[in-house]
Amino acid sequence: MVQLLYFGRLSDVAGKSEEALTLPETVTTTTELRSWLDLRFEAEGALLEPTVRLAVNNEIVFDPHPVRGGDEIAFMPPVGGG
Amino acid sequence: MVQLLYFGRLSDVAGKSEEALTLPETVTTTTELRSWLDLRFEAEGALLEPTVRLAVNNEIVFDPHPVRGGDEIAFMPPVGGG
Amino acid sequence: MMTVSADPIDAGAALSAFETDIGGAGGIVSFTGRVRPDSKHGSVATLHLQAYSPMTERGIEQAIAQTEKRWPLSGLKVIHRIGDMAPGDTVVFVAAAAMHRRDAFEAADFLMDYLKTNAIFWKKEVTDQGVVWIEPRPQDYEENARWALTEDA
Amino acid sequence: MMTVSADPIDAGAALSAFETDIGGAGGIVSFTGRVRPDSKHGSVATLHLQAYSPMTERGIEQAIAQTEKRWPLSGLKVIHRIGDMAPGDTVVFVAAAAMHRRDAFEAADFLMDYLKTNAIFWKKEVTDQGVVWIEPRPQDYEENARWALTEDA
Numbered sequence: 114m115v116q117l118l119y120f121g122r123l124s125d126v127a128g129k130s131e132e133a134l135t136l137p138e139t140v141t142t143t144t145e146l147r148s149w150l151d152l153r154f155e156a157e158g159a160l161l162e163p164t165v166r167l168a169v170n171n172e173i174v175f176d177p178h179p180v181r182g183g184d185e186i187a188f189m190p191p192v193g194g195g
Numbered sequence: 196m197v198q199l200l201y202f203g204r205l206s207d208v209a210g211k212s213e214e215a216l217t218l219p220e221t222v223t224t225t226t227e228l229r230s231w232l233d234l235r236f237e238a239e240g241a242l243l244e245p246t247v248r249l250a251v252n253n254e255i256v257f258d259p260h261p262v263r264g265g266d267e268i269a270f271m272p273p274v275g276g277g
Numbered sequence: 278m279m280t281v282s283a284d285p286i287d288a289g290a291a292l293s294a295f296e297t298d299i300g301g302a303g304g305i306v307s308f309t310g311r312v313r314p315d316s317k318h319g320s321v322a323t324l325h326l327q328a329y330s331p332m333t334e335r336g337i338e339q340a341i342a343q344t345e346k347r348w349p350l351s352g353l354k355v356i357h358r359i360g361d362m363a364p365g366d367t368v369v370f371v372a373a374a375a376m377h378r379r380d381a382f383e384a385a386d387f388l389m390d391y392l393k394t395n396a397i398f399w400k401k402e403v404t405d406q407g408v409v410w411i412e413p414r415p416q417d418y419e420e421n422a423r424w425a426l427t428e429d430a
Numbered sequence: 431m432m433t434v435s436a437d438p439i440d441a442g443a444a445l446s447a448f449e450t451d452i453g454g455a456g457g458i459v460s461f462t463g464r465v466r467p468d469s470k471h472g473s474v475a476t477l478h479l480q481a482y483s484p485m486t487e488r489g490i491e492q493a494i495a496q497t498e499k500r501w502p503l504s505g506l507k508v509i510h511r512i513g514d515m516a517p518g519d520t521v522v523f524v525a526a527a528a529m530h531r532r533d534a535f536e537a538a539d540f541l542m543d544y545l546k547t548n549a550i551f552w553k554k555e556v557t558d559q560g561v562v563w564i565e566p567r568p569q570d571y572e573e574n575a576r577w578a579l580t581e582d583a
Contacts, residue, residue, distance in 0.1 A: 118329070120327060120329060120399050121327065121399030121400075121401075121410050121412075122399075122410040122412075125410075168329070168332060171329075171331060171332050171335075187329060187332075189329070189397070190399065190410075190412065191412045191413055192395065192396065192397050192398055192399060192413070193398060193399055193400035193410070193411040193412055193413065194392065194393040194394050194395075194396055194398060194400070194413065195310070195326070195357050195368060195369050195392040195393060195396045195398045200482070202480060202482060202552050203480065203552030203553075203554075203563050203565075204552075204563040204565075207563070250482070250485060253482075253484060253485050253488075269482060269485075271482070271550070272552065272563075272565065273565045273566055274548065274549065274550050274551055274552065274566070275551060275552050275553035275563070275564040275565055275566065276545065276546040276547050276548075276549055276551060276553070276566065277463070277479070277510050277521060277522050277545040277546060277549045277551045287446070288445055288446070288449060288458070289442040289443060289444075289445045289446025289447075289449065290442060290446075291442075292441055292442045292445050292460065292462075293440070293441070293442025293443075294442075296441060296442065296462065296464075300518070301464060301465075301466070301467050301517055301518040303463065303464060303466050304461060304462065304463050304464070305441070305460075305461070305462040305464075306459065306460065306461050306538075307445065307458075307459070307460045307462075308457060308458070308459050308460075308531065308534075308535075309445075309449065309457065309458040309460075310456065310457050310531065311449075311454060311456060311457070311458075312454075313454070313456050313529070314454050364454055365453070365454040376466070378461065378463065378542060378546075381461075382461070382535065382538075382539050385459075385535075386535050389531060393531075
């Protein structure tokens with residue numbers, strides 16, 4: 114199981130702000146996760162945009178970064194500021 | 196009678212912060228007033244300094260400016276700011 | 278020194294508390310940012326701010342540390358609200374204290390630039406025209422860039 | 431909009447009152463200046479400030495008018511204390527409100543430069559070393575000159 118968080122406009126794309134799920138065996142990196150979820154949500158590339166950063170366990174990572182069971186993975190569109 | 200005001204360090208020089216007095220007939224301008232008062236207070240030139248500005252009736256004036264009975268005349272050393 | 282919470286912010290009370298905390302230091306600059314009644318997207322009903330804890334807090338703490346390294350300060354405070362807010366509500370309060378007022382002004386200004394551009398918040402406006410997520414404005418990047426130009430190595 | 435008085439200043443209360451008065455404008459910058467416990471003349475017991483009314487008030491009003499002409503503001507406030515003060519007491523409180531925070535920062539900064547250099551106050555420090563009247567510091571003139579360089583014709 115991984116915990117997925119969708120921030121900002123991506124919560125609209127995902128229809129939720131978070132979910133827990135088990136990744137398929139083919140998904141082992143952030144790059145594969147983006148593609149798999151983008152198809153699953155029919156997001157038309159919204160999760161693939163380079164300005165959407167991923168954080169794994171509260172650290173911003175660069176693609177491809179390994180993902181594994183127990184991770185908290187956040188999809189972060191550009192921040193809007195306070 | 197004129198009303199004289201001494202601000203800042205000049206109140207120490209004058210030994211007071213204000214006084215009302217009748218000017219001698221020879222004192223008809225700010226320049227003459229400075230000299231007369233400087234002697235009277237033994238101020239050794241403190242009232243003659245160009246950085247000491249005079250205000251007559253709440254307006255800064257340039258020497259020599261006429262002074263007459265009823266005037267409020269202020270001796271203003273450089274302002275220290277708030 | 279730093280708070281991110283859904284509680285309403287009372288800027289006057291926050292300034293009083295800050296001034297009490299720091300003791301007798303010379304100058305204090307505060308900034309209060311409030312929800313605007315109008316945006317380019319319409320008349321604002323609600324502003325919603327999302328944070329990602331603890332990443333958001335960590336980012337603000339790093340910005341505070343950077344600010345304190347750069348200016349000689351006797352105190353620095355950030356209160357940031359999240360959740361749903363109405364126009365006029367205070368979103369952010371920043372205060373900086375220093376012996377010299379220039380340092381307090383620059384520190385508060387610098388920290389606000391960070392908060393408005395790089396702080397980790399997502400912002401949604403609900404207006405009479407609909408709902409929109411706000412992403413960065415070019416002018417925010419420019420203001421932040423002012424500081425980068427004079428950044429120490 | 432402008433007060434010169436011997437009454438103590440409560441910066442938090444002043445900020446609250448100002449924010450209420452101006453309604454929902456975007457950003458508010460405040461500056462609080464307090465009596466320092468130490469000066470180059472010694473450990474401060476009392477700071478005494480003298481004004482010349484109504485000339486002092488008129489000067490501040492002119493500076494306020496100049497500031498309002500130069501930046502688009504939704505509010506501006508100055509409270510200045512005179513008489514005898516102790517270390518930690520607030521001498522001056524300035525607040526500026528604007529739709530854009532840069533305007534509020536610059537307006538408050540500019541007005542403080544005026545108040546610290548050209549405002550008509552005489553200042554006496556009573557320290558453990560004696561009594562001294564304070565006249566202008568060169569750095570105050572320099573800070574004011576920053577603005578003159580970019581003064582509109």
